Amino acid sequence: MDFAERFISIVGKKHFSTELAVIEAYRDTLFPVDPEEPFGVIMPETTEQVVDIVKLCNEIEMPIVPIAVGAPINGMNLPVKNGLVMDMSRMNKIHDIDPDTMVAVIEPGVTIGQMIKALEPYNLMTSYPNSSPPVSVLANIIFLKGSGQHITKYGTADYYLQGVEAVLGTGEIMKTGSGALDSSDWHFRYCLGPDLSGLFIGSLGTMGIVTKAAVKLAPICPYTWSVALGFDKIGDAVKPINYIGKMKMADYINGQYWYTGVSADTDYPWEVTGGKAALPLDYMDKWRESKGLTPVWFHLAIEGIDEREVAVRRQMLEEYIDGLGIKRLDMSNDSWYHVRDTQIQGTISSVAARFCRHRGGGWSSLVFIAPVKKWGEILDPVIEMGRKYGFDPTYLLKVFGPYAHTSQCRFVLSYNKSDPDERARAKKFTQEFTQHAVANGGVIHRQTLQPGVVMAHQPEYYALLKQLKKIVDPKCILNRGVLGLVPEDQE
Amino acid sequence: MTIEKEKVLKDLGLCARCRQCRMVCEVPIATTMLPICPSGEFYKFDTYFASGRVTLAKKILLGKIDFDESILRAVYSCALCGSCKQQCPILNFDPMEATTVMRELAVEKGLADSIYPMPDTTPIECDCAACADSDTALFVGSQAQSDAETVKAIATALKKASVCFKPFAGADAGEYLLRKGDIKAFSAIKESNTAAFKAAGIKKLIAHDPMTYKVLKQDYVLDGIEVVFYLELLAGKVEAKVSGVKATYHDPSYLGRYLGVYDLPRAIITALGYELVEMVRTKENAMSSGAFPDYIPAVADLASKTIIGDAEQAGAQVLITVGRNAAVQLQKAAQQLGSAIVVKDLATLL
Numbered sequence: 001m002d003f004a005e006r007f008i009s010i011v012g013k014k015h016f017s018t019e020l021a022v023i024e025a026y027r028d029t030l031f032p033v034d035p036e037e038p039f040g041v042i043m044p045e046t047t048e049q050v051v052d053i054v055k056l057c058n059e060i061e062m063p064i065v066p067i068a069v070g071a072p073i074n075g076m077n078l079p080v081k082n083g084l085v086m087d088m089s090r091m092n093k094i095h096d097i098d099p100d101t102m103v104a105v106i107e108p109g110v111t112i113g114q115m116i117k118a119l120e121p122y123n124l125m126t127s128y129p130n131s132s133p134p135v136s137v138l139a140n141i142i143f144l145k146g147s148g149q150h151i152t153k154y155g156t157a158d159y160y161l162q163g164v165e166a167v168l169g170t171g172e173i174m175k176t177g178s179g180a181l182d183s184s185d186w187h188f189r190y191c192l193g194p195d196l197s198g199l200f201i202g203s204l205g206t207m208g209i210v211t212k213a214a215v216k217l218a219p220i221c222p223y224t225w226s227v228a229l230g231f232d233k234i235g236d237a238v239k240p241i242n243y244i245g246k247m248k249m250a251d252y253i254n255g256q257y258w259y260t261g262v263s264a265d266t267d268y269p270w271e272v273t274g275g276k277a278a279l280p281l282d283y284m285d286k287w288r289e290s291k292g293l294t295p296v297w298f299h300l301a302i303e304g305i306d307e308r309e310v311a312v313r314r315q316m317l318e319e320y321i322d323g324l325g326i327k328r329l330d331m332s333n334d335s336w337y338h339v340r341d342t343q344i345q346g347t348i349s350s351v352a353a354r355f356c357r358h359r360g361g362g363w364s365s366l367v368f369i370a371p372v373k374k375w376g377e378i379l380d381p382v383i384e385m386g387r388k389y390g391f392d393p394t395y396l397l398k399v400f401g402p403y404a405h406t407s408q409c410r411f412v413l414s415y416n417k418s419d420p421d422e423r424a425r426a427k428k429f430t431q432e433f434t435q436h437a438v439a440n441g442g443v444i445h446r447q448t449l450q451p452g453v454v455m456a457h458q459p460e461y462y463a464l465l466k467q468l469k470k471i472v473d474p475k476c477i478l479n480r481g482v483l484g485l486v487p488e489d490q491e
Numbered sequence: 492m493t494i495e496k497e498k499v500l501k502d503l504g505l506c507a508r509c510r511q512c513r514m515v516c517e518v519p520i521a522t523t524m525l526p527i528c529p530s531g532e533f534y535k536f537d538t539y540f541a542s543g544r545v546t547l548a549k550k551i552l553l554g555k556i557d558f559d560e561s562i563l564r565a566v567y568s569c570a571l572c573g574s575c576k577q578q579c580p581i582l583n584f585d586p587m588e589a590t591t592v593m594r595e596l597a598v599e600k601g602l603a604d605s606i607y608p609m610p611d612t613t614p615i616e617c618d619c620a621a622c623a624d625s626d627t628a629l630f631v632g633s634q635a636q637s638d639a640e641t642v643k644a645i646a647t648a649l650k651k652a653s654v655c656f657k658p659f660a661g662a663d664a665g666e667y668l669l670r671k672g673d674i675k676a677f678s679a680i681k682e683s684n685t686a687a688f689k690a691a692g693i694k695k696l697i698a699h700d701p702m703t704y705k706v707l708k709q710d711y712v713l714d715g716i717e718v719v720f721y722l723e724l725l726a727g728k729v730e731a732k733v734s735g736v737k738a739t740y741h742d743p744s745y746l747g748r749y750l751g752v753y754d755l756p757r758a759i760i761t762a763l764g765y766e767l768v769e770m771v772r773t774k775e776n777a778m779s780s781g782a783f784p785d786y787i788p789a790v791a792d793l794a795s796k797t798i799i800g801d802a803e804q805a806g807a808q809v810l811i812t813v814g815r816n817a818a819v820q821l822q823k824a825a826q827q828l829g830s831a832i833v834v835k836d837l838a839t840l841l
Contacts, residue, residue: 015535019561022536024550025543030508043535069510090535113516113524133524134510417504418553
């Protein structure tokens with residue numbers, strides 16, 4: 001029996017393929033790289049099937065790259081040469097929703113839209129980013145340390161993680177949290193000893209393939225109030241935004257350089273683009289100036305389960321911002337004010353789609369983490385750097401809660417995928433961006449095209465990661481190379 | 492070659508790989524996230540959704556890969572139902588362009604015949620002569636789309652509504668050549684039919700099948716000839732025949748998503764006395780039944796069973812659609828599922 005037949009014996013003929021059409025459809029990304037040619041694509045439906053696949057891949061030393069739903073857009077889980085792409089989209093069961101314990105147990109193929117729909121009767125939610133409804137809650141948000149709209153309130157999306165069931169590189173099943181003791185009871189993330197759930201957060205499938213996870217649920221707060229604050233330069237925003245975050249005056253603090261957050265229902269010069277294409281920064285600057293708007297603006301929101309709660313906090317916030325004379329902007333028609341309302345439509349329809357269209361389908365989201373106090377010195381040079389390469393990158397800032405400990409700085413870059421020169425410039429920009437971020441104390445926690453740059457700054461940390469990797473995946477078959485964790489003797 | 496490679500590549504480059512082509516991504520929440528792509532839902536691999544086909548088309552146009560059996564299957568398993576275009580959030584981007592371009596290329600390379608089952612396009616014989624001198628004609632079409640019995644029922648309904656017309660028989664509109672991607676052959680039929688319409692002094696053409704209506708209206712250029720759908724001529728002229736029967740309506744892709752005709756059939760169903768209830772996937776978000784004679788039966792079965800399930804969930808006793816093919820396919824699905832739902836082509840209820 002050859003390899004293909006053995007994979008077929010695990011998942012059935014319909015869910016394994018080495019056909020050209022299947023391989024080539026998965027061999028794609030919006031990032032400026034060309035993914036390698038995998039051996040095949042497999043779609044398991046159960047944990048047991050994942051175990052069998054991993055054991056077989058161990059035996060034949062075939063690398064596995066798990067992906068949650070469809071093909072990778074951000075260049076994180078790219079197919080590797082002669083490897084197996086494990087598409088987890090058939091593992092899409094919601095095993096349990098417990099509205100009393102406020103926990104749901106879900107599989108990696110469960111999508112944002114699926115969860116929103118399932119939780120609607122309970123008036124509950126889990127952390128959702130502003131992205132496309134068909135993406136995975138676990139892979140694209142929680143295990144990616146995502147930055148949903150509650151990042152200021154609760155912190156990164158892994159806050160929601162309550163326990164994991166994962167298949168290690170050896171084929172063993174590992175469970176963490178209280179679910180490890182009783183698989184029907186996932187009320188607590190931790191067991192005796194270190195937090196092993198954390199092993200899988202941000203691991204991009206290199207430490208194990210998550211087959212199930214428990215996620216915390218939060219109430220949907222019906223009462224909200226929001227305000228837009230304008231600043232002439234990002235440095236002016238540092239102190240007030242840091243203070244507002246530290247004092248927990250707002251549940252949502254989102255900053256942006258122009259046009260990141262402008263959505264389809266704003267007073268936006270749509271006549272130029274027909275509605276959805278992003279505009280060059282120069283154009284946006286002129287338009288913004290004509291409206292008397294500032295170059296940088298922040299969206300702050302307060303939410304509560306009771307209008308009195310919102311009223312008291314609003315008074316505190318307004319007294320503070322008015323006391324400092326911070327400019328308020330009228331952005332009341334912008335959909336970023338109605339984040340929850342637009343979740344279901346997904347901001348791919350109102351933001352990312354514009355960027356994809358802007359130049360021709362290439363879209364990179366480059367992220368680093370840095371304290372609010374560093375914004376002034378770390379952000380503006382990236383805009384200049386982008387312009388040097390012929391791009392108009394723009395940024396989106398999210399303050400991490402619960403007390404503004406740090407922030408996410410996300411640069412969005414659009415480029416023409418069909419133009420080799422633009423692809424090359426986008427790649428160079430990405431490299432320089434990474435070097436700039438790391439040199440200035442920024443933490444690269446997601447973007448993986450330049451692991452070497454990051455490793456050079458943190459060699460001891462990476463040595464430790466490699467040792468851990470060797471324990472859970474001795475043959476280094478799981479998403480090898482994505483974080484630069486291939487042991488030297490296996491490179 | 493009719494394909495403008497650079498333009499098509501630029502168009503396809505707009506795909507954001509957001510996957511919204513896979514399912515209903517619109518409110519209301521009850522509808523959201525329901526599968527919408529027949530082939531993707533059947534095969535599961537990304538290859539069989541619009542996003543996968545876009546990737547394949549780009550690579551073929553760039554010369555990175557060439558057609559093989561698997562790519563041809565991916566290309567011809569698309570129902571061309573337009574659901575991906577409906578869900579796609581990117582302005583002026585039609586993900587189906589990937590399919591149509593690859594079909595054209597497959598025909599050009601002589602590969603399409605190996606996979607595309609050309610339906611029987613023998614013209615329907617029509618004994619429905621009405622007003623011989625009329626400049627309005629009923630486009631009778633071919634066996635691939637309908638049958639003599641259905642055409643007779645429609646002709647009778649038109650006559651009853653005092654519509655004066657003559658049949659235009661002996662030709663098909665070339666619908667399946669277009670679906671196959673054989674643009675050259677389609678253009679020849681189009682030109683021949685257009686000349687015949689003019690020779691017969693036709694000023695108004697009545698289509699009775701959704702796909703034919705779409706092709707005559709959108710893909711022909713008929714200067715001085717108005718193309719109408721037969722239901723338009725029956726609006727306000729239908730009498731109630733039933734009462735207290737709950738019916739739901741399945742929107743055929745070619746009438747709904749392609750031409751935006753949603754309210755007219757519903758108005759006629761209501762006028763017939765049915766109590767109209769809606770399925771969860773309806774109108775712009777309707778699931779295609781896959782009821783095309785050139786389509787993969789197993790995929791059509793899955794899609795049409797999904798529709799029967801939605802109709803049952805809506806509490807309907809009768810599922811009404813427009814077009815013989817859709818009615819036959821949905822009837823088969825209801826039988827296979829053991830469903831009590833009765834499926835009818837609206838033409839047979841008039």
